[in-house]
Amino acid sequence: MSATTNDIARKLNISNATVSRALNDRPGVSNELRQKVINVANELGFAPNMAARSLVTARTQTIGFVIRSFDQPFSSDPFYFPMLTAIELELVLHDYHVMLDTSGSDNVSHLRMVKQNRVDGLILAGPNLNLQFVTSICNSGLPTVLIDNKLKHTKANTILTDDKGGALDATQHLLQHGHRAVAHIGGPLEWVSSRQRYAGYCEAMQGVGLNQQMQSIHTEATTIATGEAATMALLTGPNPPTAIFAANDAMAVGAMRAVSTQGLSLPNDLALVGFDNIDLADHITPSLTTIRIFKEQIGQLAARRIIDLIADTTSAPVETIVSTELVIRRSCGCS
Amino acid sequence: MSATTNDIARKLNISNATVSRALNDRPGVSNELRQKVINVANELGFAPNMAARSLVTARTQTIGFVIRSFDQPFSSDPFYFPMLTAIELELVLHDYHVMLDTSGSDNVSHLRMVKQNRVDGLILAGPNLNLQFVTSICNSGLPTVLIDNKLKHTKANTILTDDKGGALDATQHLLQHGHRAVAHIGGPLEWVSSRQRYAGYCEAMQGVGLNQQMQSIHTEATTIATGEAATMALLTGPNPPTAIFAANDAMAVGAMRAVSTQGLSLPNDLALVGFDNIDLADHITPSLTTIRIFKEQIGQLAARRIIDLIADTTSAPVETIVSTELVIRRSCGCS
């Protein structure tokens, strides 16, 4: 088994308290002795037993990352994974580890990693988590950061994408192409992101007085399938649009399928802009004009916020909004 | 803070030893008292403090999942994530948690989660890990399961895809379409999967006496970019193939780009089969014929194996090979 502080202490004929002080950069150890301790520790390949340390410090140096396993990110649209990677990369710098939870529990007190005191804080990802669950966590006092989610009546630390701004850019770009019948397809309005993207769409349309031409469909998920269905409904409806702003790239891909099924072609018969900038956006035909989300940066910010929060639990909740970027390709009609 | 065994003991005027026995289904407690303990525990929302338990049992109920952060799975080809999800889902059933490590350390003794006794076992994913690193872990005695990797001189518990069988199916399918100049593009031959897929390709070609027509390019990664470059080289080379078996779907997408750049069209000028069955395979044009990998099942098997291994550390290493499935779409020329 691995070496303990006692092994080091015995070897140097000192107390393990001194070993602990030396190794943790605490005052009250002569430089000479401290160096000796460090040397022996290295020799023995010493690393503190986390269980023992946690037991006394009540700190685990672990952050829980919670996401619903049935969220699309885990399949066709790996949305939260670059974030997760970025989070881990940042947390490692601060000596923290990440523990995963995809169980989709509806209650904090059912979150095993919390009950068992396994984590110092939580990052909750995605809008698809049970509202009461999120609220109860945020009120529990455990340092918590939300990604892509927001509570109505509870202040929380949250990292958001500038969904409204991105949607505004996307829609305005379509308008600049001369389109008037610009429709929107998106996710459930219970999600902050869906609401904001819809708001951006509305603002753009109303900005040029197209209140009458507004037309949008909100489906229960934002997948290829729902995008296809929604687009089909629009194309076969009474006022088929000439352009569509899709709330994410998966739906945009679905829209492409619908267009193709209808015997139409992109971008001539229909212009299309997505949201996300998934890696494949550049590799489908026609390549997809979309709004880039800075996933890695969002992950990094979430990690930093949770660390700050652990250091100072009393700090006021902060809402961080990360901007977006319009990535112009072919599906919008640009050449 | 959360309740402890002492809280329960005090409330019932018994010792915390009895509480522990009652809650852990150990013999030596009357049914009556056990039930009382359980009731009080529920009332108080008790959950054992993992640090305390770990300290005495030397078990953490945590499995480390190790992967290199720069592996493609984390970006365009979310290969290992469905696996990770499946692993978590399975481990939860056995009261285990998953801790992530993407640091890409080159040495076990540098793996913090191991040094600090944070994990009971390790799942190492991907062929891209440092060989010495993997070997040293497998020899360290810590229960370990490899996914998509294999050691030459060290026996290990490993879960593999039937890469050779899948490649055989893919290549034979192209041959059945009447193609003779069937080329292969794949990853580095240091990877087990690349070697096996290449072997399957060779076996298929040699099986119909096409040793002379064999032509393959192995790139340092299996991405859209390398697939495009390799295909470009083949198409502009002395013997342009009429069909290509790509070692994964990302490379196949790259191949499509090269074909398009060359002014050719799929599947008429070139037939194509990939490997993976990523979600988008069905949504690109033409839809991609490919070999399906059962990622969720692989994850589940890895999780089960690591649990068995923890229960019986002496059990002999097992190599598990999960079969594949040919998914026929349009890129191969089928209609």
Add this chain to the structure above:
DNA sequence: TTGAAAGCGCTAACAC
């Protein structure tokens, strides 16, 4: 069937 006591490895308060 139950309790008392020891101890896992570490940190922190208090002596000296």
Add this chain to the structure above:
DNA sequence: GTGTTAGCGCTTTCAA
């Protein structure tokens, strides 16, 4: 500066 002591919350002997 350094050692002694206690204790974090739990499990596990050993007694009774």
